[in-house]
Amino acid sequence: xxxxxxxxxxxxxxxxxxxxxxxxxxxxxxxxxxxxxxxxxxxxxxxxxxxxxxxxxxxxxxxxxxxxxxxxxxxxxxxxxxxxxxxxxxxxxxxxxxxxxxxxxxxxxxxxxxxxxxxxxxxxxxxxxxxxxxxxxxxxxxxxxxxxxxxxxxxxxxxxxxxxxxxxxxxxxxxxxxxxxxxxxxxxxxxxxxxxxxxxxxxxxxxxxxxxxxxxxxxxxxxxxxxxxxxxxxxxxxxxxxxxxxxxxxxxxxxxxxxxxxxxxxxxxxxxxxxxxxxxxxxxxxxxxxxxxxxxxxxxxxxxxxxxxxxxxxxxxxxxxxxxxxxxxxxxx
Amino acid sequence: xxxxxxxxxxxxxxxxxxxxxxxxxxxxxxxxxxxxxxxxxxxxxxxxxxxxxxxxxxxxxxxxxxxxxxxxxxxxxxxxxxxxxxxxxxxxxxxxxxxxxxxxxxxxxxxxxxxxxxxxxxxxxxxxxxxxxxxxxxxxxxxxxxxxxxxxxxxxxxxxxxxxxxxxxxxxxxxxxxxxxxxxxxxxxxxxxxxxxxxxxxxxxxxxxxxxxxxxxxxxxxxxxxxxxxxxxxxxxxxxxxxxxxxxxxxxxxxxxxxxxxxxxxxxxxxxxxxxxxxxxxxxxxxxxxxxxxxxxxxxxxxxxxxxxxxxxxxxxxxxxxxxxxxxxxxxx
Numbered sequence: 001x002x003x004x005x006x007x008x009x010x011x012x013x014x015x016x017x018x019x020x021x022x023x024x025x026x027x028x029x030x031x032x033x034x035x036x037x038x039x040x041x042x043x044x045x046x047x048x049x050x051x052x053x054x055x056x057x058x059x060x061x062x063x064x065x066x067x068x069x070x071x072x073x074x075x076x077x078x079x080x081x082x083x084x085x086x087x088x089x090x091x092x093x094x095x096x097x098x099x100x101x102x103x104x105x106x107x108x109x110x111x112x113x114x115x116x117x118x119x120x121x122x123x124x125x126x127x128x129x130x131x132x133x134x135x136x137x138x139x140x141x142x143x144x145x146x147x148x149x150x151x152x153x154x155x156x157x158x159x160x161x162x163x164x165x166x167x168x169x170x171x172x173x174x175x176x177x178x179x180x181x182x183x184x185x186x187x188x189x190x191x192x193x194x195x196x197x198x199x200x201x202x203x204x205x206x207x208x209x210x211x212x213x214x215x216x217x218x219x220x221x222x223x224x225x226x227x228x229x230x231x232x233x234x235x236x237x238x239x240x241x242x243x244x245x246x247x248x249x250x251x252x253x254x255x256x257x258x259x260x261x262x263x264x265x266x267x268x269x270x271x272x273x274x275x276x277x278x279x280x281x282x283x284x285x286x287x288x289x290x291x292x293x294x295x296x297x298x299x300x301x302x303x304x305x306x307x308x309x310x311x312x313x314x315x316x317x318x319x320x321x322x323x324x325x326x327x328x329x330x331x332x333x
Numbered sequence: 334x335x336x337x338x339x340x341x342x343x344x345x346x347x348x349x350x351x352x353x354x355x356x357x358x359x360x361x362x363x364x365x366x367x368x369x370x371x372x373x374x375x376x377x378x379x380x381x382x383x384x385x386x387x388x389x390x391x392x393x394x395x396x397x398x399x400x401x402x403x404x405x406x407x408x409x410x411x412x413x414x415x416x417x418x419x420x421x422x423x424x425x426x427x428x429x430x431x432x433x434x435x436x437x438x439x440x441x442x443x444x445x446x447x448x449x450x451x452x453x454x455x456x457x458x459x460x461x462x463x464x465x466x467x468x469x470x471x472x473x474x475x476x477x478x479x480x481x482x483x484x485x486x487x488x489x490x491x492x493x494x495x496x497x498x499x500x501x502x503x504x505x506x507x508x509x510x511x512x513x514x515x516x517x518x519x520x521x522x523x524x525x526x527x528x529x530x531x532x533x534x535x536x537x538x539x540x541x542x543x544x545x546x547x548x549x550x551x552x553x554x555x556x557x558x559x560x561x562x563x564x565x566x567x568x569x570x571x572x573x574x575x576x577x578x579x580x581x582x583x584x585x586x587x588x589x590x591x592x593x594x595x596x597x598x599x600x601x602x603x604x605x606x607x608x609x610x611x612x613x614x615x616x617x618x619x620x621x622x623x624x625x626x627x628x629x630x631x632x633x634x635x636x637x638x639x640x641x642x643x644x645x646x647x648x649x650x651x652x653x654x655x656x657x658x659x660x661x662x663x664x665x666x
Contacts, residue, residue, distance in 0.1 A: 224595040243598045252596045260591045262557040265576045266607035274599035 004029035006069045006099035007313035009054060015251040016321045017054050022070065022314035030103040032082045038103045041076040041096050045124040046307075046316040046329040048157075048222070048247045055253075069097040070313065075113060075123045076102075076333075091116075093123040098313045100333055111285065115292050125158050125328035126295060126302040129277055132287040133244065134162035137275040138220060141242045146171030148217035149236070151208075152193075153227055154247060156183040156303075158328035161191045162291075163220040165300050168192055172218070175211045177204065177227055179323050186326060190301050204230045215239070223248035225258070232264045241272040247321070303327025337362035339402045339432035340646035342387060348584040349654045350387050355403065355647035363436040365415045371436045374409040374429050378457040379640075379649040379662040381490075381555070381580045388586075402430040403646065408446060408456045409435075409666075424449075426456040431646045433666055444618065448625050458491050458661035459628060459635040462610055465620040466577065467495035470608040471503075471553060474575045479504030481550035482569070484541075485526075486560055487580060489516040489636075491661035494524045495624075496553040498633050501525055505551070508544045510537065510560055512656050519659060523634050537563045548572070556581035558591070565597045574605040580654070636660025 006027040013021045032038050053071050056063050064071045074096035078086050083106050086092065094109040096102035113123045125131065144150055150167035154160040155176025164174045164187070176187035176196040187196035195211040197204050208216075208230055215236030221228050225248035235241070249256050264270060294300035305325035307316055312331050320329055339360040346354045365371050386404050389396050397404045407429035411419050416439050419425065427442040429435035446456045458464065477483055483500035487493040488509025497507045497520070509520035509529040520529035528544040530537050541549075541563055548569030554561050558581035561574075568574070582589050597603060627633035638658035640649060645664050653662055 221595075224593060228595070243595050246595050246599060249593070249596070255592050255596075257590050258593045259588050260557060260582070261594055261605070262554075262561070262576050262579050262607075263582070263585045263588075264607075265605060266579060266609065269607045269609050269612060271604060271606040272594070272598060273604040274595075274597075274602045276599065276602050279602060 002029040002101060004099055004101040005310045006097070007310060008068060009064050009066055009070050012056050012066060013054065014253070016051055016318055018318045019314040021054075024310055024314070027069070027099065029101040032080050032103050034082050036103055036105055037081040037083050037086045038079045038101060039074075039076045039092055039094075039096055040079045040101055041074040041099065041333055043075050043121045043124055044098050044313065044331040044333065045073040045128070046320055046331065047072070047129070048245055048320060050317050051321070069099050071095065072098050073110070073124055073129060074098075074102070075120050086112075091120050091123075093128060098310070098331070100310060111288075118292065118295060121304060121306075121330055121332075122295070122302065124330055125304065126162055126300060127288050127291055130158035130328060131162045131291045132280075132284055133275070133277045134159050134220075135166055135287050135291060136277065136280050136283060137242045137244050138163050138166055138218070140280075141271075141273045141275055142167075142218040142220060142240050144170050144172045144218050147173070149173045149175065149212050149214060150218040150220065151175045151177065151212065151216045151231055152220040152222075153177045153231070154222040154245070155193060155196065156186045156191065156326070157222065159244060160220065160222055161187075161302065161327070162300065164191050164193050166294075167218070167220075169294060169299055175208075177231075182326065186303065190303055192301075199227050205233065208234050218242070220244060225249050225256075229259050232259075232261055235264055235268045235270045237268050237270075239268055239270045241270065243272060243274040250321075305329045307331050309333065335362040335434060337432055337434040338643045339430070340643060341401060342397050342399055342403050345389050345399060346387065347586070349384055349651055351651045352647040354387075357643060357647070360402070360432065362434045365413050365436050367415050369436055369438055370414040370416050370419045371412045371434060372407075372409045372425055372427075372429055373412045373434055374407040374432065374666055376408050376454045376457055377431050377646065377664040377666065378406040378461070379653055379664065380405070380462070381578055381653060383650050384654075402432050404428065405431050406443070406457055406462060407431075407435070408453050419445075424453050424456075426461065431643070431664070433643060444621075451625065451628060454637060454639075454663055454665075455628070455635065457663055458637065459495055459633060460621050460624055463491035463661060464495045464624045465613075465617055466608070466610045467492050467553075468499055468620050468624060469610065469613050469616060470575045470577050471496050471499055471551070473613075474604075474606045474608055475500075475551040475553060475573050477503050477505045477551050480506070482506045482508065482545050482547060483551040483553065484508045484510065484545065484549045484564055485553040485555075486510045486564070487555040487578070488526060488529065489519045489524065489659070490555065492577060493553065493555055494520075494635065494660070495633065497524050497526050499627075500551070500553070502627060502632055508541075510564075515659065519636065523636055525634075532560050538566065541567050551575070553577065558582050558589075562592050565592070565594055568597055568601045568603045570601050572601055572603045574603065576605060576607045583654075638662045640664050642666065
């Protein structure tokens with residue numbers, strides 16, 4: 001029998017899942033039934049949104065069950081197929097979970113990866129849910145116009161770095177907010193932000209005022225919390241806030257409080273809107289084609305933070321929330 | 334010389350302006366110069382937004398200067414005209430201030446009132462800035478669809494009652510939130526809300542859940558604060574929040590805190606947007622024509638709360654914030 005090591009969720013955390021909430025187990029690799037296929041995973045994704053998938057509270061997806069393989073996107077080759085649309089050797093990306101091998105139905109495949117000139121790992125980052133989220137949320141909610149100022153939080157992260165660069169491609173002035181000198185340097189050097197602000201240096205109001213003298217036209221927000229409160233105070237008239245993530249708020253089961261936003265929105269006729277990529281899957285392929293062209297022409301850079309082996313899974317999410325990754329975090333198997 | 338009693342702002346309040354922040358003075362009625370006209374005011378408007386016009390802080394209009402006539406909309410007849418577009422006896426509505434007579438330039442006229450079959454006072458309420466605000470904010474931000482649930486705060490007020498009835502005309506199920514049994518009765522009897530909730534009866538969560546079993550699709554908000562916090566918790570997927578006013582928050586100079594909204598917006602892909610009528614004056618006449626038709630056909634009801642004489646001005650705004658008015662508050666001269 002083919003081996004299949006898995007990382008399972010074994011306890012429901014309060015707040016961010018830590019290493020002890022997961023266990024590595026030797027699972028079985030099931031033979032595909034009719035209509036199914038088996039994939040040999042090569043890269044597993046680690047996403048901030050996993051916090052929401054794990055939490056046992058209202059969210060936009062059902063919580064991962066205790067004892068089951070941790071839900072995740074992954075990319076790898078088809079090993080065995082009993083489905084007419086798939087054949088061995090094809091590279092596929094989809095909901096394959098934190099495990100070495102996944103026996104799945106075709107519904108779990110997000111797409112066949114056809115960009116054979118580019119690394120397959122990109123289909124979990126800049127050519128995957130992160131890049132597509134950045135492009136579609138920025139276009140649909142942000143509606144950036146050339147010459148506008150776009151501020152991005154978690155600016156060096158997988159979604160943020162793509163959002164900042166796409167805004168730049170569209171002719172905007174870009175300002176990144178990130179934690180620590182390495183990420184700030186990455187914003188400026190890797191992702192070509194016009195300015196970058198280190199939120200670990202204390203309140204960012206003065207730096208933000210200096211970087212955005214005309215105010216903030218678009219705020220691509222992945223964090224919420226005090227960083228966002230400071231950006232709200234700088235919103236320009238008719239500005240747009242994309243609520244894409246709330247990474248800085250460790251727990252919403254005890255609902256956090258903060259400065260009320262209504263007066264900012266009213267005074268500046270500003271708009272604030274939540275974005276969930278799963279509502280927009282019909283546009284996934286078209287978005288990837290556009291992103292791949294930008295990667296090939298060198299205007300859309302990416303960074304990957306690769307951990308090796310299934311053993312790296314349990315602490316990978318907690319590490320993301322500790323801010324230790326530089327770029328899209330992946331597990332290579 | 335023609336007499337002209339005026340109500341002037343004599344001190345800058347912290348929070349809501351009270352009677353002592355105003356004074357009634359015998360002012361002069363100036364003869365119109367070339368290009369000007371003099372209007373004999375018949376009704377003066379009292380608006381919640383006056384708080385913002387008086388406040389000495391960032392707002393969407395310059396603050397009323399100390400010692401000057403209180404800024405307000407008013408309606409009355411042209412007494413003397415030295416402008417080719419206006420002639421004595423015409424009814425005009427505009428920025429004429431809290432005074433008996435106004436000598437003004439044509440830029441201060443919002444419109445000539447041509448609905449001679451309807452009371453001229455309506456041009457300060459349902460056929461004025463309140464009705465137009467309700468119609469345009471609801472259409473542009475709320476985008477209500479037939480069958481959706483629309484919740485309105487200050488539901489029996491000048492803007493709220495129009496918003497609720499317009500949503501009903503557009504085929505929505507309407508739920509009003511108002512303070513006290515008289516206003517709740519007015520919501521149900523005068524403004525035909527499908528349900529009405531009294532926020533003075535303690536937390537509204539249970540009543541809201543009962544009135545909105547499928548959640549809230551559109552929230553027309555004039556208050557912010559704890560009432561709105563409760564509505565945010567019931568937002569449906571893809572819902573829209575119109576931030577039209579923040580009447581329940583007495584003061585924004587010491588910025589208030591409350592439950593953070595980001596997670597609601599993200600989870601429900603909801604949108605929250607500020608609306609200021611002055612951005613949309615190009616659509617004013619078309620909106621009034623539509624509103625007037627609804628008034629004539631009896632589907633758009635209104636209530637007026639009329640105080641008599643210029644002496645009523647100083648306490649009129651404070652009384653509005655005490656919630657003592659039933660319908661659009663006006664001063665009749």
